[in-house]
Amino acid sequence: MDRMSDAQINEFDIVIAGAGMVGASLACLLAESSLRIALIDRNPLVQNKDNESAEIHSDKFDPRVSAISQASQQLFQQLGVWEDMKAARVCNYGAMEVWDAEGTGSIEFSAAEINQPELGNIVENSIIIAALHKRIAQLENIFPITPFSIESFEHIERQDGSIVKLNAGDGQAIRAPLVIAADGANSKLRQLANFECREWDYEQHALVTTVRTQLPHNNTALQRFMETGPLAFLPLRAASEDDAQQFCSIVWSMLPDQAERAMSLSEDEFNAELAAALESKLGAIEWSDKRFVFPLRQRHALNYVKESIVLVGDAAHTIHPLAGQGVNLGLLDAKALAEELQRGIEAGRSVADPTVLLRYQRRRKGNNLSMMWLMEGFKRLFAQQNLSIRWLRNIGMNAADKMTPIKNQMIRKAMGLDS
Ligand SMILES: Cc1cc2nc3c(=O)[nH]c(=O)nc-3n(C[C@H](O)[C@H](O)[C@H](O)COP(=O)(O)OP(=O)(O)OC[C@H]3O[C@@H](n4cnc5c(N)ncnc54)[C@H](O)[C@@H]3O)c2cc1C
Numbered sequence: 001m002d003r004m005s006d007a008q009i010n011e012f013d014i015v016i017a018g019a020g021m022v023g024a025s026l027a028c029l030l031a032e033s034s035l036r037i038a039l040i041d042r043n044p045l046v047q048n049k050d051n052e053s054a055e056i057h058s059d060k061f062d063p064r065v066s067a068i069s070q071a072s073q074q075l076f077q078q079l080g081v082w083e084d085m086k087a088a089r090v091c092n093y094g095a096m097e098v099w100d101a102e103g104t105g106s107i108e109f110s111a112a113e114i115n116q117p118e119l120g121n122i123v124e125n126s127i128i129i130a131a132l133h134k135r136i137a138q139l140e141n142i143f144p145i146t147p148f149s150i151e152s153f154e155h156i157e158r159q160d161g162s163i164v165k166l167n168a169g170d171g172q173a174i175r176a177p178l179v180i181a182a183d184g185a186n187s188k189l190r191q192l193a194n195f196e197c198r199e200w201d202y203e204q205h206a207l208v209t210t211v212r213t214q215l216p217h218n219n220t221a222l223q224r225f226m227e228t229g230p231l232a233f234l235p236l237r238a239a240s241e242d243d244a245q246q247f248c249s250i251v252w253s254m255l256p257d258q259a260e261r262a263m264s265l266s267e268d269e270f271n272a273e274l275a276a277a278l279e280s281k282l283g284a285i286e287w288s289d290k291r292f293v294f295p296l297r298q299r300h301a302l303n304y305v306k307e308s309i310v311l312v313g314d315a316a317h318t319i320h321p322l323a324g325q326g327v328n329l330g331l332l333d334a335k336a337l338a339e340e341l342q343r344g345i346e347a348g349r350s351v352a353d354p355t356v357l358l359r360y361q362r363r364r365k366g367n368n369l370s371m372m373w374l375m376e377g378f379k380r381l382f383a384q385q386n387l388s389i390r391w392l393r394n395i396g397m398n399a400a401d402k403m404t405p406i407k408n409q410m411i412r413k414a415m416g417l418d419s
Helices: 003-008 021-030 051-057 070-079 082-088 125-137 188-192 256-264 267-277 326-346 354-383 387-402 404-414
Strands: 014-017 037-040 065-068 090-093 095-100 106-110 120-124 142-145 150-158 161-168 173-176 178-181 197-213 220-226 229-236 247-254 285-288 292-301 309-311
Touching: 014 021, 014 161, 014 173, 021 037, 021 070, 021 125, 021 142, 021 326, 037 173, 065 070, 065 125, 065 229, 065 326, 070 082, 070 120, 070 125, 070 326, 082 090, 082 125, 090 229, 120 125, 120 229, 125 142, 150 188, 161 178, 178 188, 188 309, 197 229, 197 256, 247 256, 247 267, 256 292, 267 285, 292 354, 326 354
Parallel strands: 014 037, 014 178, 037 142, 095 220, 178 309
Antiparallel strands: 065 120, 090 120, 095 106, 150 161, 161 173, 197 247, 197 285, 197 292, 220 229, 229 247
16 A cells, blocks of 8 residues: 555544444434544435425325334434424324234234324335434534445554454545444445354345325324235325325235236236225225335344444344334444443443443344344244134234233334333
């Protein structure tokens, strides 16, 4: 490395790789420290131009939405970004109905049962990201460096300790003693650093789109479990008074060949099949937007920490979207890591001190794993064609619906109140 290019290399206390919902939230959390933090992403951060709110307020919804738990909402409030999201567009839901397509089993969760105003909020991912990026632009110790697409990395041993150098494809480079990988499910950093993962294909694809229904959703989320995968209707709030409650975001998990077929249907054909799949609970599907398909994989890194590189969010774990927990788990990772780093700094430790990083791993791994096994269990249970299992499933659902303490515990867990 010659002197000239060495001087061009930026050096920080921490590099966060990935400015998605998890990486951007972590950057905001760490802004409370005195650390110099680089936030890199292969895409530019959202520029909060004046016309953006106009775009958000039209009835064009982002096809990617997240069911934001109360715990995540509290985190966004702490970061000062929740009000911006609310002003743009969020839709609270006070109830969730879940039922079995192959029988009579059903369960209904309601916020009122646990004396809460709502179970959660459906928020478009683009709205979450825009609010976080707007906040980042106001933070003096967060340095966004984009576009920066990670191509390789190396560990450099120096007299003052070990440092990680990240290289981008275009010749840019950046260094820090600690690199946090928040670069999503296909994390390049996780692969480059050879983190071992346990992963399997769900053999399901998720089809997502936005629909307009004949009947109002009444701020209730619906989920119908079918052998081939669950179908979720997540309520959205439209700007116009007339049909404010008639838009939903759908996540329809199905076998890959079914997804291919569903993508090839005309809008009318698709709408008719979708209404039938929901047993016409919201009447006819009057309109549907462009459809997108995501292959579903479950993946969990065996360790979240390896020589000054730490995984958070989808880089550490991807989970079936059926319970809408992916980003909520990632935000809990971000919170735990920020707390442990802060605790370490106060105790005079370096940011890459393994004791600090392993404390974060201990706090999050078991929790993430138990949620992943729960989702896997649900998926397998509902894929069963065996009649006695179906019968037990229906009995179990109906019984759970009547068992208030168990049900309340399930609700609190999903809301992130008991993590
Ligand atoms: C169909 C579907 C529905 C879902 N619904 C829900 C839900 O209701 N609730 C919920 O909690 N979760 C849900 N999830 C999961 C949720 O979307 C993810 O958990 C969440 O997006 C993960 O956020 P992240 O910030 O970890 O990763 P990402 O959102 O993937 O962000 C990664 C960032 O890293 C950047 N990046 C990637 N590679 C590089 C590179 N090489 N160099 C530089 N930058 C890079 C990307 O540009 C991006 O900005 C759903 C997922 C799917 C597929």
